[in-house]
Amino acid sequence: MNAYLLLAISIVSEVFGSSMLKATNGFKKILPSLGVIFGYGIAFYALSLSLKTLSLGVAYAIWAGLGTALTALVGIAIFKEKFNGKKLFGLVLIIGGVILLNVGGAH
Secondary structure (H helix, E strand, C coil), rough: CHHHHHHHHHHHHHHHHHHHHHHHCCCHHHHHHHHHHHHHHHHHHHHHCCCCCCCCCHHHHHHHHHHHHHHHHHHHCCCCCCCCCCHHHHHHHHHHHHHHHHHHHHH
16 A cells, blocks of 8 residues: 555544544543544554655654644634634644655655
């Protein structure tokens, strides 16, 4: 399987697991808690497979950066968290950093 597809699966799974954390109520609710375990399990497994091909620095930058940005967007869209110029600027910086690390890693 393509390393970037595995990385995308990893990111989506990590965002799912992170999003479920809010719904666990301190791991008192079983279904969201199982969602966290499932999401993170798939995320780390797929990330480990992607690292067979991708460099650690680039893969982790993409995984962490896009995971953070997407999780913030889930918080805004699903959990109705506030969105303002500072959050937008932060998301732009995260995505810009991921792009720069990828450009730097390509040489």
